[in-house]
Amino acid sequence: MTDLSPTVCIVGVGLLGGSLALALKQRRLVRRVVGTDRLPGLLSRAVERGLLDEAEPDLGRAVASADVVVFCTPVDVIAAQAITASAHCRPGTLLTDVGSTKSAIVTAVEGRMPPGVDFVGGHPLAGSEKSGPEYSRIDLFEGRLVVLTPTATTTPAALNRARAFWLDLGARVEILGAAEHDHALALTSHLPHLVASVLSGILPPEWAGLTATGFRDTTRLASGSPEMWKAIFSNNRDSVLQAIDHFRIHLAQYRAAIAAGDSRALERLLDDAKRIRDGLPGR
């Protein structure tokens, strides 16, 4: 990949952008990492931690010399930033992103790239409830799955470059349609976050001392950035609503079994859930 992307620009230098910068440098995949961020404070924190070769607050100037631009900003700003940035990119530049939702982004970007500039949507299934460049981890993407969501107009060459970019970082890559991605992730990622937040939100302060590891683990995601997650839920509204309703119906089955004292039905539900959980692939 080294000859394809000597300069990578990272737009949004939080946990994901910072981790990406670290991994690109440590694996010697790039000559130069340029970082940009709408928030000057975040950009200087990333610089202080030595994550970037160059910090350029202006988006247009930051992407001008890049071979690959990776958008690591909240999902509700990625598309607009990509369109704005693309006007400043040289032909041959690949744009991609790490957003947790894909349909809204790839649809908004579709047909808006200048000739020779490609956008390929991406989503590494990696992250943390923590925010900010100080939580960057050099191994954040290692062994993780990255979903790429090409559209009908994505060229094989652009898709291959995006795939190579992530493979070089030690990730696995899977290709999915954006709609299919959003539908699945609504259940496997967005719903867990929402459920964690609901659970945390109903804890009366006087019972905080009566929580243990079970409550802590089940609600860990609720510590995530409200701004980031609000955007994800809004951006993937229909699939998230469907996932919530799926959850509600299943919860009602548990409730009915408990209310009726139907021990057999309850055990069957718990057995099914355990079988699925025990069968999940390891990290």
Added chain:
Amino acid sequence: MTDLSPTVCIVGVGLLGGSLALALKQRRLVRRVVGTDRLPGLLSRAVERGLLDEAEPDLGRAVASADVVVFCTPVDVIAAQAITASAHCRPGTLLTDVGSTKSAIVTAVEGRMPPGVDFVGGHPLAGSEKSGPEYSRIDLFEGRLVVLTPTATTTPAALNRARAFWLDLGARVEILGAAEHDHALALTSHLPHLVASVLSGILPPEWAGLTATGFRDTTRLASGSPEMWKAIFSNNRDSVLQAIDHFRIHLAQYRAAIAAGDSRALERLLDDAKRIRDGLPGR
């Protein structure tokens, strides 16, 4: 405590009973740990791992020489076992338990102990989704909270013995009414388990590969023993149903905010949840 309980009998030698045996021996708090279990397989696995000084399959014989008996069996069998066992205990024996629900147990036991034998309900907020003596951990109770739930007839001496027992094991002790305990734990422990199971139960197999650490952590509890948890939900039915309804109402608020595109309401909900989660005491 050493002079008060030279012999401790552990009824039910799974993860909790096994961990208790390990900790009692390592801290040299007892001369002898006798273990008993309805399941001969479990008892021999505990013996094989060297957790017990003596294994006695017969409950009556196992408790006959004990100074303290700790019931570590599923919550739906503790009360009956305590009543049966008490007839074989010497006067001066303290009976206690580690059950996750308390009202049903202390109510069933109330007034059923022979003269000189005391029962004090207890619940260490410690455990794991794993089951069986092979997962025993010597430090399982260290720094953890143990809730004791005395009734109107519990003597101060019995309560003090139970408190000393857990303090000696490095736990913290809090005294609560059984009903208050059950009401709080329905939300802080039983509901998280149920929510984890619901979430796990609705995962289509074809999306298992699209889960990451968020889904894994949020559903960890779903790997717990269905038999044990079925008993907990049934035993604490009313409080669990209330907790479910509390959750459902709050979930509906999230759903409404997402459906209406009410970004401000959504962010407020997520902010509240984050504040509560971030404020939880560490392990």
